[in-house]
Amino acid sequence: MQEYKKKNILIGKNLEELQNWTQINGETKFRGTQLFEWVYKRGVLDPKQMTNISDKFKNLLENECIFSTIKLEKLSTSNNNKTIKYLFKLKDNQFIETVSMIDGKFHTVCISSQVGCNVDCKFCATASMGFIRNLTAGEIIEQLIYVRSNVNQKITNVVFMGMGEPFMNYDNVLKSADIFHDNLGFGLSAKRITISTAGIVPKIQKYIDENRNYNLAVSLNAPTDKQREKIMPINMIWPLKDLIRVSNEFSIGKRKNIMFEYVLLKGINDHQEDAINLMNLIKGINSKLNIIPYNETDGIYKRPKEQEIDNFIQILLKNQKKFGYRVLVRWSKGQDINAGCGQLVVNN
Numbered sequence: 001m002q003e004y005k006k007k008n009i010l011i012g013k014n015l016e017e018l019q020n021w022t023q024i025n026g027e028t029k030f031r032g033t034q035l036f037e038w039v040y041k042r043g044v045l046d047p048k049q050m051t052n053i054s055d056k057f058k059n060l061l062e063n064e065c066i067f068s069t070i071k072l073e074k075l076s077t078s079n080n081n082k083t084i085k086y087l088f089k090l091k092d093n094q095f096i097e098t099v100s101m102i103d104g105k106f107h108t109v110c111i112s113s114q115v116g117c118n119v120d121c122k123f124c125a126t127a128s129m130g131f132i133r134n135l136t137a138g139e140i141i142e143q144l145i146y147v148r149s150n151v152n153q154k155i156t157n158v159v160f161m162g163m164g165e166p167f168m169n170y171d172n173v174l175k176s177a178d179i180f181h182d183n184l185g186f187g188l189s190a191k192r193i194t195i196s197t198a199g200i201v202p203k204i205q206k207y208i209d210e211n212r213n214y215n216l217a218v219s220l221n222a223p224t225d226k227q228r229e230k231i232m233p234i235n236m237i238w239p240l241k242d243l244i245r246v247s248n249e250f251s252i253g254k255r256k257n258i259m260f261e262y263v264l265l266k267g268i269n270d271h272q273e274d275a276i277n278l279m280n281l282i283k284g285i286n287s288k289l290n291i292i293p294y295n296e297t298d299g300i301y302k303r304p305k306e307q308e309i310d311n312f313i314q315i316l317l318k319n320q321k322k323f324g325y326r327v328l329v330r331w332s333k334g335q336d337i338n339a340g341c342g343q344l345v346v347n348n
């Protein structure tokens with residue numbers, strides 16, 4: 001550990017930081033660009049394999065730098081082989097999970113942004129861990145590097161929907177998203193990257209003010225403050241009025257749909273009246289409404305029956321064109337390996 005602390009951690013550095021670092025170490029700025037491409041574009045984390053750099057520099061990289069900070073602990077594959085859940089061990093012996101999902105030509109990777117979470121949504125398994133720490137940009141990015149080298153299908157989408165609240169780790173999340181987007185990095189277009197938030201209103205505002213382009217998903221999960229407060233205590237700090245206001249501002253400013261997520265919980269937010277209230281809440285906002293039938297965890301919440309899910313959706317479908325939203329149902333993948341939305345949890 002002592003030795004580790006003295007070394008330079010290069011994974012997670014952006015282009016400018018790598019260029020500065022190479023220059024400080026007597027190399028050209030271009031060496032920094034080469035390093036950036038080796039690590040992010042090609043996923044090469046072993047300096048020995050970086051063929052276009054001098055032996056002297058390779059030695060420096062090998063002896064004094066760290067390129068990898070996560071280690072695979074366990075891999076679980078779903079029955080249909082299309083979903084893989086990875087459990088990674090971090091340098092301080094904490095654990096995180098990452099999920100790879102294949103659906104036809106789409107390969108979506110769901111990544112974690114924190115160890116645990118302190119938002120405390122009552123229905124989410126990650127919440128039971130409490131908050132342990134933010135992930136570094138390197139730990140976030142390495143999840144994607146690992147999956148890319150492990151799964152033989154090109155990654156098409158990345159979603160910040162794993163463990164943690166991305167907007168409580170704003171800088172590292174945006175830094176990694178920028179590297180996913182960079183052509184010299186992963187080269188994913190901005191519309192293939194989605195950040196999902198429980199509704200940290202000032203951070204959504206910051207995101208808008210910074211003119212960020214990645215897709216934004218907001219976890220609504222209830223149509224009234226009274227209901228939302230019970231399952232998402234964060235609503236007491238940032239109520240629906242404020243959340244809807246910034247969501248609308250994002251969709252207008254970006255001329256881009258915002259995504260609303262709504263986890264359907266039996267007897268809690270799945271009544272006909274809830275569907276009507278939800279419809280009125282998001283009326284007029286260009287949005288995608290993602291209904292997520294609840295994935296059961298050890299808690300008290302249940303998934304509604306299929307007929308109930310369908311009734312709820314039918315109400316929303318009726319007015320979708322007129323009100324400007326589009327309804328999609330997300331049947332989470334990989335529930336047999338506890339890899340569905342909100343099922344990610346690691347108990348030490």
Ligand code: SAH
Pocket residue numbers: 123124125160161162163164165166196197198199217218219221261262263292293294295296297340341342343
């Ligand atoms: N903290 C972020 C991202 C992680 S959760 C957020 O809240 O948006 C990603 C999505 O999964 C959220 O919309 C969340 O409400 C939903 N979710 C959490 N637990 C779930 C569960 N058990 N079943 C289905 N969806 C769940």
